[in-house]
Amino acid sequence: MELIFELGQEGRGLDLLPACDVEKVVLQAPKREKKMHLPHVSETELSRHYSRLEKRTHGVNDGFYPLGSCTMKYNPKVNEEMAALPGFTNVHPLAPVESVQGCLEVLYTLQEDLKEIAGMDHFTLQPAAGAHGEFTGLLLIKAYHKANGDEKRTKIIVPDSAHGTNPASAAMAGFDIVNIPSGEDGCVDVEALKKAVGEDTAGLMLTNPNTVGIFDKNILEITEIIHKSGGLCYYDGANLNAIMGQCRPGDMGFDVVHLNLHKTFSTPHGGGGPGSGPVGCKDLLAPFLPGCYAVKTEEGFEYEACEESIGSMRSFAGNFLVIVKALTYITTLGAEGIKEASQNAVLNANYMRVKLADAYDMAYDVTCMHEFVMTLEKKKKEIDITAMDIAKAMLDYGIHPPTMYFPLIVHEALMVEPTETETKEEMDHVIAVLHEIMEKAKKDPEYIKHSPHHTVIGRPDEVKAARTPVVAYTFE
């Protein structure tokens, strides 16, 4: 496909801007030495160029997108409609609060809703994404220990099934990481945890259900072990979609949590973002919250900042329009709808798991939550078909592959999260496709090993892409 710089002709262009109605000024700045490379295309060429690009992408609007742990649910269009209202788009973050009371009410209402959903006492909407939320939460834990004169607490415990961002965020926040192994069932090894805690334990980072889609039945014991050692418990909200409306991280004993609005609360993510990773906490961490959150007073809504705040994590109120979308989602669903959504997310995952179990080995043969993990380890040995081959073969059917090679504790992993917004017909179709791929793999493994056969790009050189990526256009 041609790039925008390879299209058009010199001198061609389009007049989208009105004529200039102010006097021309020549800036006293150094002159550009080389001519700028600007595209010279007509409006028709431009429009077709982006339509071509769009056809080469795959989003939730195009088809099934079971990227495990990413919760690629459908984003209702009403969210976009609300976020496009002029009252939300034509405002300035520095506008006097009395002129933007509606916006503050949005912030306040979402804070209240998230508090209820997560079982927390406070929420900041500032963090711009999940890992940013983790970093924020860890800074809160750090500030708490510091305020207590307890600075020997330098270690964060992370199970080996955790998301890679957990240890990375903890290291960024200046902690040392202690890795603990998972048990046979993929859950935290409680005995290993007991051995790992001590006077230097700052906290634990955990997601529940965990990364293999299993609800950790020992969760109350786990958080108690940490609390007894003097540490705090951090909940990674990546998998909240499985439990929202059913149970709450706050009730499991967690002190601080981040939620991914772009996963659980149906705001766009991936290339379409931006994300939003609000952080909730119990009262003991409230004095350290990042600046600027909405409060309700007798006169109306206001911004408040904490005296011992860790400082701002982002400018102003965070990704405001994402917040509007998430609030629209929660308000549309209501308490009953939220509950139904997580029920269906778990039901869909289990439906697919059971229907696929005859053709694909399950890493854990138990009832799962919102996602399940298949392993191609045996198939790799028997017929040399890997998780990568199955994922590539799915592309020929217009289906986005599941998460691959994660979590690391499962070899040749494919992690499937259908979410609640897929119909039974769609899941039946995908189940049939996966059966067909496995049949083909047994009869003609070479065909599957060379998949995909019908996409524009087949199997790029991943090593080269990682080591010598070409990310800018080179002009002759």
Place this chain on the structure above:
Amino acid sequence: MSTPTELKYSKTHEWVKEEGDVMVIGLTDFAQNELGDLVFVNLPEEGDEVEAGEAFGDVESVKAVSDVISPVSGEVCAINEDLLDNPAAINEDAYGAWLIKVKNVSDSEELMDASEYDKFCESEK
């Protein structure tokens, strides 16, 4: 690929070769095969201390980043700088592409010989 009998092996899939007082350390063929195509290698610097059972570097494949655990304690006296530009050498020849050399060796993990290691890998599968 057959496992060289002149080397010793750790449970975390590193090989050790004795060259007089110096221990040469690398990743086994089993390890490179499990990791997949390697993209980056992070090594310590000459003069750094390594400790038996602790990570001294990491390797990144297209799938994941993994620590490389030192089978011995001692001082790094050489690193294989060629690997920094060409990590794929480990995929091509795991027993030729050494990572570091360690001198003043003071401690060592319990290591296996080739046949014990082969059995160990079989049980890992």
